[in-house]
Amino acid sequence: MKLDAIRWVRELVSGREFHFCIAHRFKPIYISLFATRLPVIGVHHAFGVYQRKMRRWFVRRFRARLLLLGVSDAVRDDIGRCLPGWDSAGLATLYNRIDVTAIQAEQLTREQARAHLGLPRDAWVVGNVGRLHPDKDQATLIRGFAAALPGLPNGSVLAIMGTGRLKDKLKDLAMRLGVASQVLFLGQVKHGRRYFKAFDVFALTSDHEPFGMVLLEAMAAGVPLLSTDCGGAKEIVEGIGPLFPLGDADTLATVLLELSHLTEADVQLLRQRMLQRLNEHYVDDAIRPLFFQILRESGRVS
Known part of the structure; x- marks a missing residue:
């Protein structure tokens, strides 16, 4: 060949x-x-x-x-x-x-995106996108979300977009932690980046992501970020969003609580900084x- x-x-x-x-x-x-x-x-x-x-x-x-x-x-x-x-x-x-203008042009509004994904209209939503695979470490995300949930806004949910071999294990984990009804597995979503405005926060928990294109797409949607403190993802998020050690569910929970208290003015400032980062580097x-x-x-x- x-x-x-x-x-x-x-x-x-x-x-x-x-x-x-x-x-x-x-x-x-x-x-x-x-x-x-x-x-x-x-x-x-x-x-x-x-x-x-x-x-x-x-x-x-x-x-x-x-x-x-x-x-x-x-x-x-x-x-x-x-x-x-x-x-x-x-x-x-x-x-x-990425082509920021093209990506933003195809993105649905928050309300449209939530309706398409079947997410609660008024919930505080943590989003994650990726294969359900050990490299993506959604298990730590579920543990961190479960630990933070009592202090998060009422009705908060974790929405995971993607499929993979760990689906059943991750569902079992959510059930054991008592958050099965708050962790929503959305499956494979065609053109998923169109719906990123449905999220209030975008969380990447991967083990040494080489780059993290999905982070750029979330930035283009104006969604605040958090990421593991390793790999190429750290280079994207550092300075515009919080980082936490790989596999550290307790620190992740603390970060989620902090992000849930952002004001609208805080979010607008983050959006400006993310757009500036995109235009300067990507x-x-x-x-x-x-x-x-x-x-x-x-x-x-x-």
């Missing part, structure tokens, strides 16, 4: 005047380096890509024309630990980007000049 892909890319490039190739994830990087003599910009979206010895050997062989990008400082630093001695000019961070106008600056400084692209 790789041979067919290499042949196809080689034919595509032949007779055309390309200046460089952008490849996302390791296999496309492998194919691009074998199929062409072009400088290759390899973009990584996950941790642990270069833990394999053969992968480390391979990229070192082509390092003169290979620029590696991580979608967060956390991913970049993980690559650097796996590839000691890799020159700093050949390894950089380039954040994912939109085309911010990413484009940084991308070409990284290319120039890398020495890989003439």
Whole structure:
């Protein structure tokens, strides 16, 4: 299969005047380096890509024309630990980007979103979006919510959007903690980001998220954030929302209580700061000049 892909890319490039190739994830990087003599910009979206010895050997062989990008400082630093001695000019961070205007245009109002999702109209809603998987650690979220619930506004609920193999275990956990009726499993929701305004708070409890695109989408919706203090998510949320240690349900409960007391003026200020953060770091106008600056400084692209 790789041979067919290499042949196809080689034919595509032949007779055309390309200046460089952008490849996302390791296999496309492998194919691009074998199929062409072009400088290759390899973009990584996950941790642990270069833990394999053969992968480390391979990229070192082509390092003169290979620029590696991580979608967060956390991913970049993980690559650097796996590839000691890799020159700093050949390894950089380039954040994912979103089209804020387009995302905001498709989002429903709070009332419309709650009606679509079947959420109580006047409840204080903590939202979470992601696979029901150990990496997402919704168990800590449920424990933290249950601990905070007596001090949260009357009728507060936790709404979890997503499916996965832990669904039954998470439902059992909510039942054991006595919050089964307050923890709502929404299942897979098509175009889920359209409904983020249904949430009063967006909680990300993941174990070392490489980036956290869902956080940008929540920011575009103007929803206050909280996140685990690790991975790429920390870089997005730090300074505009509270962080808590991974797996620490007690601290999470404290954070939820604090967020539940935000005034409308507090929320408006947070929305302004989130929009400013988006425009400074995660939109085309911010990413484009940084991308070409990284290319120039890398020495890989003439």
